[in-house]
Amino acid sequence: MKSKKRNQLFSLFSLGIFIFVILSIVCAFIPYFKIDIIVSEKIQSINSLFFDKLMWNLTLIGNKWTMSAIIFCTGIVFYLFKFKKEAIFCTISTGIGALVGQIIKILVNRPRPTPDLIRVSSTLTDKSYPSGHVLVFTIFFGFMLFLLHKKVKNFKFSSIIPSIILIFLITMIGISRIYLGAHWASDVLGGYLLGILWLICTIRIYNSYNGKR
Numbered sequence: 001m002k003s004k005k006r007n008q009l010f011s012l013f014s015l016g017i018f019i020f021v022i023l024s025i026v027c028a029f030i031p032y033f034k035i036d037i038i039v040s041e042k043i044q045s046i047n048s049l050f051f052d053k054l055m056w057n058l059t060l061i062g063n064k065w066t067m068s069a070i071i072f073c074t075g076i077v078f079y080l081f082k083f084k085k086e087a088i089f090c091t092i093s094t095g096i097g098a099l100v101g102q103i104i105k106i107l108v109n110r111p112r113p114t115p116d117l118i119r120v121s122s123t124l125t126d127k128s129y130p131s132g133h134v135l136v137f138t139i140f141f142g143f144m145l146f147l148l149h150k151k152v153k154n155f156k157f158s159s160i161i162p163s164i165i166l167i168f169l170i171t172m173i174g175i176s177r178i179y180l181g182a183h184w185a186s187d188v189l190g191g192y193l194l195g196i197l198w199l200i201c202t203i204r205i206y207n208s209y210n211g212k213r
Helices: 002-029 034-044 049-062 064-080 084-108 132-151 157-179 185-209
Strands: none
Touching: 002 084, 002 185, 034 157, 034 185, 049 064, 049 132, 049 157, 064 084, 064 132, 084 132, 084 185, 132 157, 132 185, 157 185
């Protein structure tokens, strides 16, 4: 039974890699899709001051230096509370994942959305695919979510709220990048795909390191 489940998970993981590779190749030749513009226009049509501020604040959290500080401080806190393995995994995995994302950006070389196509809130000079914000949020906050459920025994109400917050952050960062015109929806999809695949590998290695399969 376990062998069958393991094979199914491996098949899903392989499918995820296949989809990500195909999407990456297509995005290397096509600057944007028609569906990208449709999704951007739909999200950018939301007229709410609260939503606008929320989108900006989420993106500010995901900025390189802010996110680096969050990851570093989290690692320090874990280390001080004797969670040394967790400190190492959360910092190194997220750091290497972000680096891999930057390398893929260079290889795919996809341009950012432009003001003649959609509303662009700020001019960015680096490439568009995959979304670095989405990638880092998925890896880091996804691993925090995993640790929360793993370390908190007898799941209680006190764990539900942090779980909801983490899921909210992972979900909404993608929407914020589209809303601000920083990325196409396909860039965000690529970020989520790579982030989930990377997170699965991180959890797998972490469990193996702790004697679990």
